[in-house]
Amino acid sequence: MAPRVNLVTKRLLAACLCYAVALGVMVYGVNAFYLDQLVLPELTRSLAVALLLVGMGLAPQLFFMSVSQIISQPENMTLTAKLQGYLFNLGVFLLICSLLMEWLYHQG
Secondary structure (H helix, E strand, O other), X not given: OHHHHHHHHHHHHHHHHHXXXXXXXXXXXXXXXXXXOOOHXXXXXXHHHXXXXXXXXXXXXXXXXXXXXXXXXXXXXXXXXXXXXXXXXXXXXXXXXHXXXXXXXXXX
């Protein structure tokens, strides 16, 4: 029974760490947004990274599995899995948008 409790504790710590880092990234992003004369790409990039971290926090068991186990898992579409997919997709989309905005911002 002890290894299972240890794994549950590790998952809880991984999820809390992801959420705490996401909150820190958002606080830094909002602060940098106001201090750097309202530069939108920085805020968008911070939001994207925070969304990716929150998505990682929704499935902390992935940190303790091998890549072959993750790939071979059957596709379960629980509400948490759907939400994690949406957060990851939105985070990647916002990250790409922020990089494009940064590129366009420096071009002009």
